[in-house]
Amino acid sequence: MSPYFSQMFSAGMKETTENTIEIIGFPPSIVKDCLLFIYSLGDKTAQLWNTWEELLHASTYFQIESLQAICETEISTTQLTLDSVCNFYEISQQDPSYVLLKSSCEKFIIKNFVHLASLEEFGTFSVETFLSILEDENLQVEEYWVGVAVLNYLTARNEKLDEEQVLEILSAVHFPMIHKEHGAHLQEQFLDLVTSKYREMEKVQRCMEEIIYETESYHSDPSMQIERISKLRSPNKELNFITIGATRTFMMESEKLQIFDAYGFPLAELPFSKIFCNYGESYIFMADYFGNLYEFDFLNLNLQKVVDCEFLPRKHMGVIALRDSVFVFGGIDNVTCKASDKINQYCFADKSWKECGKLQEGVQDAIAINSNDKLYIFGGFNDSMDILCQSFQCFNPSTGETTLVKHECNDLFTREHVRVVGYGEEIYVVSFVDGKIHHFNPEKLELEEFYESSYAKECKDVVKYKSSLLFVGSPIESNGVAALDLENKVETVTSIKIYVPAEMYRCMKIVQWKPIRFSRENNEGSENSMDDFVSDISNDDDDSFSINS
Template sequence: MADNILDAASQRESPQAAKRMRLDTDHEDGTSVPPSSLDAEVFVDPHHPNKLLEGLNRLRLNSVLCDVILCCEGQEVPCHRHVLASFSPYFEAMFTSGMRESTQDRVTISGVEPQMIGLLVNYAYTSKVSISNDNVQALLAASDLLEVTSVREACCEYMKRNLDINNCVEFYCSADDHSCERLKEHSFDHILEHFGVIYQKEEFLSLSVERLTEVLASDHLNVPEEDMVFEAAMLWLDKSPTRKQSFGQVLEHIRLPLISPSYLHTVVESLDVVKEQQGCQRFISEAKGEQPYSNTARPRRTTVIVMLGNTNKVESFDPLTNQRKTLGRLPMYLDDYAVCASGSSLYLAGGFDDNVSREMWRYDVLHNSWLRMAPMNEPRFCFSLVMLDGCVFAVGGRGSEKSEDSMEKYHPHTDSWQLMESVGVAEHYDNGCCNVVALDGHLYCIGGSRGGETGDQVAKYNPKTSVWTQLAPMQIPRHHQPAACVLNGKIYVTGGGSYNNNNNWIFENAMECFNPQTNQWTMCASMHMGRSSPCMVVVDGKIYVLEERDSDDNVIRNIECYCEETDTWTTVGEIADARFTFKCVSLKLRRDHGSVFSAAPSGGVRLGQPGIDEEDDSAGD
């Protein structure tokens, strides 16, 4: 009846009244401002959204005006259709597309855990949800099904931040199930990097044959010998007798030509499952050289430490095999240059000999030579070179009036530099005395003594907004060249020069760790000895610290290795040749004795082309 009364009243209104009503609400945002009110203003209550949610949630908790009950495995959740439809396209389609659920008082939700329905409904009314290791996979599944994108993304980010050797296989499977590509790539890389530990875990042995072969087929599988890959396949096979029929599919991705002949004969060939399947016999014949090699003869890549100095000599050190090899020589002699690497891309820029250099070079892993790329806009030495989101950033340095207070960005695919002016580099970067690392889309500037500062300062730079943010200071001041690296979403810092309580200059051996999520520093185990300006790299989930000098200016040849899980340091080797300017990076290369490592040490110089040269995966030996 009320509707009829309103309809009748609207019909009796004069044309002038109707026109006035249209004018009053003629703004796109729906505000009602009469044209005659030139001094009118729009009031916006910033607390209104929260108040509205609080009111709706109060109604829900008291079962007031609720018009639907979600039912899931015995759990019932009263709520409001319009709230569900407003935060979930799944419910919007259910309640507005003429489906039978649109008129039902009770709607059954299948395919998710009942507790997750409660969490997501609570999120709809409060904008808050609690994510933990115990519920994150189930919450990801539920938010993916109900199309709650914000919670789905929050679950993925949580899993990326908390990824470790114990959960990476489960997270990889969850990411694959729900098409979370970035999480899948991140967890997959973690499996490859820590394969030597992970392949014995129950979660790995429970992988489907499709997911197992995806892992075994990767060039980046981090193993000291191919024998380990075969052992992993055997453990997986022994888990269930029904897997025998799929073993040929698995064996196809094991690089049998790389297995020692004795192991191939005494272990692989003697297995009943290999003897019984004709397809397996074909792979054995190929491994023995009785048939032409296919891609199974291609060496896998490994992460090595590439060492450079003030000579043109370049070496690699493989911590897994303790092998050293010579790479293509640098085309020049330089001091105080900067290097950075990511994956199989290694860049060297700046430095000085007779003059300060603007040049940049890229190491071509395929041809074992150095390519000259586009030069920087400014000559630089005593600066930092960092890779972030596929680009190279040159930060600060000396060499020209603009160098100290500038940053420039290199785009590999166009072979061009972009000068990023007015970013306040000089306020946060102490040339030659601090360190810069990249993490989660930001650059972190650590240590140094700009303008007499204490040496414990840390600043974060966002390249997208050109905004610097001051962060929590380190627990130990590091005035001069601390080493820094990123491991498992955290920043580790050690070494560097500072003053002790007696105001004496010392070289630090203490290490501390920064958690960007909490903005807090925590102390870790200390190195065996202090180092002035060491190099710090990550290989196979461990931190390696190399070279530089102690407080008596003696060269430290020992290589120290830090294990995050046990918080311990061990000495794992020595550096053969001392270098005055020592630089090192971790780089992915093939364990291929016929190309990169054993190529002529003279190297070469070529003009670079836009883009990043990768190793030719289609090439055989």
């Protein structure tokens, strides 16, 4: 029952010959409870007078494992509250045997993080303990609450922190991921704190300046938002992937374009289109076959027409977002029926529409990506739709100039055959025809062969996620999504959920996004059935389309 007492009364120990045994460090009542537990052979109904916390320390010291287990269980099930959990979490780290207590405290903290973030109790944690909570992969809260927790920790912390510790704590907050309105207010509070409490730390002052600059850059650059969306800690962060595709195989007029989340839950039906581009955390833009341009908001499930076809008289054009604008390039002119060389720009700020440049070569069904505030346009078809253009064009919106980029890649650069994914210097051109993957470096304007993948020839779409390319809809999908580790050039299988319905014969695009406000789990157990959340578009004569959920 207790190796501690067994050894004490074993042969040769002085306690075996003395009438009085002195036990130092615990009050008599606690020792009495421990002995009562031993002599009652671990009877759980024995009346113990001390708290479970006090008995936990004693049971550990006296090596009464069964009593320790009871103490941990009782504390975990009946004693954890917002006021007590931080204290018990500190206790759980005092002895490696407190596995149950530590696990229970961590789960409680993660589950109630939003409520704990604004309390001073976090300030009692060591830096290591506090950071371990923020870095827990199970922490799924809006980034704002992580910022609140860090702000309160740095404010309430009584013991002096060195400069490196403050920097490490600040780095735990993904400031750009916080909503613009909340983030600005939170940054002001951090600046006030740094100015008053940490004013002597020059590195911390510079760090805050860099955070503000980085946040402003993030909110003004949709491509950066898409690239960093994998850092989201939101409750539905595993739902970062949305599948858009056609689910009918008959005549073009009867094809249905649907959006599905990672669990296969249909979110909306859209006007038929095969031309899409992401815009930031929660928007996509699409152009239908008649030249109408639409904006779809995932957060509010709202579709709105941006511009009518009479203002954009062509189809089969390319669409790409950059900063505060959407650019439409190439396509087939409805009047001349030739491949257009026009580049048009729609600015969100003043809702203006203008022609901003021309391509070196008119193309339709070309693909594009942006990097360093420039648009890189790959291939497409010529006027006759029978000759593939191998041109690679670079458009600079600031000057309105388009230049040709030399390359030796002979892949079929069209939306049907190739995907271009990535951001910054990590841009990859993936061919569905021969499986070849090329790496494009915008700084050097170099397009080099990178890897050849069998998955690329069999998949329905490709997305870049962190440091991997995910081949969605490949035959291996039943066991997970096939992936290419870009750092090691190794093909693997991931457990990431990306749903591609069996009835979807054509996958138009996989979109990374900031999850909407409801998820499948949240709907379970509610009065509304799943069918109530299937979204339909009601199109009145208005330019705005509402998604009924």
